[in-house]
Amino acid sequence: MKIKVLLFIFFFLSHTFYGCSMFKMTHKGKTIVGNNEDWVSPNAEIWFEPKIQDQYGVAYVGFINRFPQGAMNEAGLVFDGFATPEIPVPKQEGKIQKPVRDIVHYVMGNFSTVQQVKEYLSTIDMSFLTSSVMMFVDKTGAYLLVEGGALVLGNQEYYIQSNFNPTKNTVEEDKKKLDYYMKGVNFLKTNQPNGTPAFCSSVMDQMHVKDTQYTNIYNLNKGTIQLFLHHDFSNSVEINLEKELEKGVHSYMMADLFPASSEGVIFYKKYNDADNPEGYLKDIWAKETAGKTKEEIEKYKSTSGLAWLSNYIGYEWMRDKKQVPAAVKIFTFATEIYPENANLFDSLGEAYWNAKDYKSAIVNYGKSLSLNPENLDAIDRLVKIKQEVEKAGNKN
Incomplete structure (x- = not known):
């Protein structure tokens, strides 16, 4: 019987709990965001949708069902999402109902700041977010946390989001249950952020789990995405968003961007062995x-x-x-x-x-x-x- 993937992959199915982590860092006016995508499958892709008329061009990351798990547009707006423990959210009467895929595409194609995103989402019925949180970050370092019943702006220089509900009464207790999240927090306590992509990737390395399939380091001011595959932080590929958007609509299987000898590619080939699929x-x-x-x-x-x-x-x-x-x-x-x-x-x-x-x-x-x-x-x-x-x- 077909698996029903409602909303994002992280919006939850069953199996073991798979989460994601995101670290936002603003240093001397420059913002860098790191994200670990944790899932069972290494069939990860990055695809590009150039601007249409007045809309921004966007790079999306996700898996072969092409449901955006994360994104960055050419204005420097970044998006990602996280599975969280389920909480009831009442339907928001009088607001617009839209599929989450359409919401993400509209936001990434039309907005450059989290304030704009908040104003737009305040018109949308977000009650479907019963077991997940969305996060948007813009060039200024401001960020927006989106829960089913809350839209919360933040502007801390350094912030980590993972598999917890930020506005829940027990949020501090919930955070402590996530060992990978706490590793990131403790790393920041003993290491001074310097605003570099290398520091951001070090934080993501601390928070990776065995099923982290890929890591993105978004440089919002420079317009680049540094990719790491399957928690192998010794190999990376840098994507220049502007240059890729000039190529038109296209995509890459992430494993195809890395050396055949790299850990991530080896795992990808084993998982996708056509001669021995089982x-x-x-x-x-x-x-x-x-x-x-x-x-x-x-x-x-x-x-x-x-x-x-x-x-x-x-x-x-x-x-x-x-x-x-x-x-x-x-x-x-x-x-x-x-x-x-x-x-x-x-x-x-x-x-x-x-x-x-x-x-x-x-x-x-x-x-x-x-x-x-x-x-x-x-x-x-x-x-x-x-x-x-x-x-x-x-x-x-």
């Missing part, structure tokens, strides 16, 4: 279950999120119709590990559906239904398969 998951399974008892393995299966991860990776491969056989292998492996998981059999059925192997699709949708008789998606697909088979038979 190999990455098999390695995780073998490592985590080696030497464990049956009871320990069952506990790992129920708490690790491996089923979710398998489903997510399978759908990444299935985005490309040419890679559907790879998705079949991944979902097959996952159903062998989780033979009682109706969702995984539904996904395997969908993979066979896309491969036009209707016989195998019927078998796996049927298995999904036997495990979950209320799976309406499987019922709908079985009806469609019957129609396709009958249609093909009539043509013959």
